[in-house]
Amino acid sequence: MTNIASVLLLLLLAITFLQSGYDKIKDWKGNLEWLKSHFAGTFLAKQVPLALFTILVLEIISGVFCVAGVLKLFIDNDSTIGFYGALLSCITLLLLLFGQRIAKDYDGARTIVIYFVPAVFAVHLLG
Numbered sequence: 445m446t447n448i449a450s451v452l453l454l455l456l457l458a459i460t461f462l463q464s465g466y467d468k469i470k471d472w473k474g475n476l477e478w479l480k481s482h483f484a485g486t487f488l489a490k491q492v493p494l495a496l497f498t499i500l501v502l503e504i505i506s507g508v509f510c511v512a513g514v515l516k517l518f519i520d521n522d523s524t525i526g527f528y529g530a531l532l533s534c535i536t537l538l539l540l541l542f543g544q545r546i547a548k549d550y551d552g553a554r555t556i557v558i559y560f561v562p563a564v565f566a567v568h569l570l571g
């Protein structure tokens with residue numbers, strides 16, 4: 445299989461975002477309360493519910509596109525959907541990184557960069 449690295453990267457992103465989205469749906473209230481305290485004192489404090497919903501939607505769409513991208517690679521060796529899944533994953537991660545930096549959670553921001561590197565590599569491989 446010539447696309448094995450692309451498939452593995454897309455699966456990494458799909459698992460990451462679909463699990464995260466599921467967690468947000470399953471424990472919406474807990475996530476919302478934690479994020480309200482996390483962003484207290486920042487200009488994002490009043491935007492937390494909308495921001496959480498936006499990130500949830502982006503994570504689910506990113507994860508679905510990555511799964512569809514894997515299937516499309518297997519079915520007809522087409523990387524287009526996977527490319528858009530990886531690209532949307534990068535955008536989602538940049539938004540998460542922005543939030544962590546605003547909250548001055550530098551350890552959290554560092555963790556997001558760990559996911560960002562393979563996401564950018566996926567964009568490169570699939571583009």
